[in-house]
Amino acid sequence: MKSIVLGGGVIGVTTAYYLAKAGHEVTVIDRQPAVGRETSFANAGLIAPGHAYAWASPRAPKILLQSLYREDTALRFRLTADPRLWAWSLRFLANCTAARNRANTVRKLALCRYSQQVLIALREETGLRYDEVTRGCLYLYRDPAHFETGIRNMAVLKGQGLTLQAIDPERCVEIEPQLRHIKDRLAGAIYAPTDESGDALLFTERLARRCEDLGVTFRLGIRITGLEADGDRIARVVTEAGEVVGDSYVLALGSYSPFLVRPLGIALPVYPIKGYSVTVPIEEQHEAPTVGGVDEGHLVAFARMGDRLRLTGTADFAGYDTSHAPEHFAGLLRVARELFPRGGAYDKPGYWACLRPMTPDGPPILGKARHANLWFNTGHGHMGWTMACGTARITADLIGGRVPEMDLSGLTLERY
Numbered sequence: 001m002k003s004i005v006l007g008g009g010v011i012g013v014t015t016a017y018y019l020a021k022a023g024h025e026v027t028v029i030d031r032q033p034a035v036g037r038e039t040s041f042a043n044a045g046l047i048a049p050g051h052a053y054a055w056a057s058p059r060a061p062k063i064l065l066q067s068l069y070r071e072d073t074a075l076r077f078r079l080t081a082d083p084r085l086w087a088w089s090l091r092f093l094a095n096c097t098a099a100r101n102r103a104n105t106v107r108k109l110a111l112c113r114y115s116q117q118v119l120i121a122l123r124e125e126t127g128l129r130y131d132e133v134t135r136g137c138l139y140l141y142r143d144p145a146h147f148e149t150g151i152r153n154m155a156v157l158k159g160q161g162l163t164l165q166a167i168d169p170e171r172c173v174e175i176e177p178q179l180r181h182i183k184d185r186l187a188g189a190i191y192a193p194t195d196e197s198g199d200a201l202l203f204t205e206r207l208a209r210r211c212e213d214l215g216v217t218f219r220l221g222i223r224i225t226g227l228e229a230d231g232d233r234i235a236r237v238v239t240e241a242g243e244v245v246g247d248s249y250v251l252a253l254g255s256y257s258p259f260l261v262r263p264l265g266i267a268l269p270v271y272p273i274k275g276y277s278v279t280v281p282i283e284e285q286h287e288a289p290t291v292g293g294v295d296e297g298h299l300v301a302f303a304r305m306g307d308r309l310r311l312t313g314t315a316d317f318a319g320y321d322t323s324h325a326p327e328h329f330a331g332l333l334r335v336a337r338e339l340f341p342r343g344g345a346y347d348k349p350g351y352w353a354c355l356r357p358m359t360p361d362g363p364p365i366l367g368k369a370r371h372a373n374l375w376f377n378t379g380h381g382h383m384g385w386t387m388a389c390g391t392a393r394i395t396a397d398l399i400g401g402r403v404p405e406m407d408l409s410g411l412t413l414e415r416y
Ligand SMILES: Cc1cc2nc3c(=O)[nH]c(=O)nc-3n(C[C@H](O)[C@H](O)[C@H](O)COP(=O)(O)OP(=O)(O)OC[C@H]3O[C@@H](n4cnc5c(N)ncnc54)[C@H](O)[C@@H]3O)c2cc1C
Pocket: 006, 007, 008, 009, 010, 011, 012, 029, 030, 031, 032, 035, 036, 037, 038, 039, 040, 041, 042, 043, 044, 045, 046, 047, 048, 222, 223, 224, 225, 252, 253, 254, 255, 256, 274, 275, 276, 277, 301, 312, 313, 354, 355, 356, 357, 378, 379, 380, 381, 382, 383, 384, 385, 386, 387
């Protein structure tokens, strides 16, 4: 079977891998000159079932409202005239009840855990290396009341069997000695010993090479302009370099997925939420952390990737604007210096901004809608690196007519 994967981010490339392994003839199309050049380029790198909480929560409406008039580095909600933002926000608000938050978190967690298993199996079978760290992640709290809330919230993940430990600052420093400078200002942490981190870009690039070994064709630097349907089937992809025809098509265009299917009458509730990322080199004299994690007070994630330290944060409602200026990263670098004063060459920052493809409830959109041969693998939001291998495997199983190892309820477009 000839399968066309639209998008060469971490989601498209992992999908291509599992399709090729299942014997498909696969073509990946992406507008960038290389794979993983958009959102998958410089994310925080956390493989984080221990952070699978859905963003739509009972606290979220107040936080969004406050961010309209407060300068907040973690969240910048702005209302614009974009009707897609309004539709998305209303759905988001509808998911802010305690019951929905719990259901969405449980669903995300199941997908994250399945995906991590698939990733570990892939690592074992291919020997692929991507600056991975498998010593867990630390979710740090500075404020005691916030720490108490964190401990209460983790019950939902623990209730599903995930190992999480509430630990004191002494134990934090045992796990990550480089936190010693801030120990006295920490209230504690939640340690997720089975969480991991790694460079999603390196993974995507190296997996793409494995894909080529399996016969996958990459058509890069080509913009897709449309999908043409014939009845209930997609007949072809239209690109700036001509038409591409296959038996099945996978939509993996991240935040841009909705544009391609809108002319076909499909409304995908995926909206971009911009994030910022800064990477600094780690030189001999530096004392960089080895364990990844999140400073929960500032919502800044950190991870070591070989000889680089990555920090990411901010949820900015800026539409499709990916521009950035050095002042946007001042907050990230300030938190980095507080946590790890000698963590890396903070005077040599590499800046990046990109768009999280967010669904209003949290889980991605898998399966298909009205076309028999158009499959969705999109809308992974803030956890696409964590969920990549699992959702790719599920998509390849669905296209191949196999029953996926995970129940798809709540993961398809039908839920909207
Ligand atoms: C700041 C930040 C930190 C994050 N940290 C983490 C983390 O720690 N852990 C985690 O699990 N996840 C994290 N994420 C989320 C994760 O990075 C994303 O969910 C994931 O990268 C999405 O992958 P994707 O392949 O769907 O999208 P993308 O990587 O954006 O890939 C989509 C591809 O489609 C291509 N494309 C789009 N339109 C067209 C077109 N018309 N024609 C041709 N090609 C097109 C693009 O070029 C792109 O390569 C983070 C995200 C951000 C922004």
